Amino acid sequence: MSKQYQAIVVGAGPAGSSAALTMARAGLDVALVERGTFPGEKNMFGGILHRMTSIEEVLPEFWHNAPLERHIAKKGTTFMTGEASFHVQHETVNFDRAPYNGYTVFRPRFDSWLADEAIKAGATLITRATVDDLVHKNGRIAGVSILGRTGQIEAPVVIAADGVLSFTAKKAGLRQPKFDAGQMAVGVKALIDMPREMIDDRFGLVRDQGFANEFVGCTGGVRGGGFLYTNYDSLSIGLVFHLGSLRTSGKTPYDLLNAFMEQPQVAKLVRGGRLQEYSAHVIPEGGYKMIPELVGNGILVAGDAAALCNATGVNLEGINLASHSGILAGRTVIEAHERNDFSAKTLRRYKERLDLSWVMQDLKGFRNAPGMLHIDRIYNEYPELVCSMMEHIYRIDGTPKTSIPKLILREVKEKVGLKNAISDALTAWRAL
């Protein structure tokens, strides 16, 4: 049995649901196709839903209705070794009031909520449906087929929002057939149950305030980093590894995650908690340079499927870019329906819209950041340098002290080498 729609969205994640919502509100008959038993069932992430200005426009003050956890009022960065850590932290009242700068969320709940908004606007959600292939008629995309089901879902245009590996974009010939492990990362996460009061006391939080911390030097020398975020009554703690580096390290994500949680200063933060759930997912970290073809005849690519992830090492942004790209893709499809023209030429307006938006401008501006993150010294030598320097500065041991500039120079020479340090500083300057 086949059913005809005006547009098909593959994947009910943030990009897909944003696209479906946009199109359904304009009166289009939209099929939102999801392989999970409900939207968000297959989704995990590093933990922060950054501010979503585009969702604020379509769903004003969505924070009153969306199933969010804490808002991020406090952000920290920790440079660490096996024994030591150096921590910097930022907190401002500006991030403690609406519109909030970011939240922690549970994806099964948040993604379901966003898909529900698309349904309320008139979109048809089809769950338990893994898209198997694109259907062509007369040389044009005419719909999708579903794995294990007979018949197809038909529409003149498809938005591929099926995540990082996007087999839909691959089948349309829009993404590279083989990914470069150097442009990809994998995140692993443990959800740790902890009473709300304990989290509030431990991290210095009140009301709905949340804390987000990034860690460097916690990945056993593998390129990557760690994170710890507070939910209402649980902690999300995990590691992200560059796959090019993990592959050859011989180390496993779960052993490194255990070692991270057992590091003395981290162990104190998770003490008293109980493991609730373990999850993992790949992240497109190559930035601007790995963005695939965004449009073809009858097809547009959005979200992770389009590698719209901004991993600068400072913030790890994805959902906000995904959602914005979904909205722009949706608007382009609305226009295409007005003209009854779904050629790549018409759909290219989506790419123009993205190029003009903060999404592409950020990715372009930070296009050298992924390269900077390939400096291996960031993950071992620099955290060691920072921790050792601070220990020397603070240490009182009855011997004469070295002046701080002299100490810095000595430590840099010893741990990294002067030439490397200058070259890395230049790389970082250019990247950020």
Next chain:
Amino acid sequence: MNIDEIFDFTSFTIDREPHIVLDPQVCVGCDNRGCTNSCPARCYTWSEEEQKMTFVHDGCLECGTCYIVCHRNAFTRWRYPRGGFGVAYRMT
């Protein structure tokens, strides 16, 4: 966290038919076998004794790591499970 106890803390609806199938002959000739250490769910095990790669899809988190780290194209099938099957996150 003990990865051997993954079924105690992550939920799965296991399909009888695997969504990932590999040609183990390709793995025999692999110089790297990055899948064995990179897979966050330890689905791949290499037996040095038998010179054999074993893949079990039951605890697969559908993360995509093996699809990327395998540089020998050992997969004769790599797709997501049929709708309704596979990993089912509750909170994460």
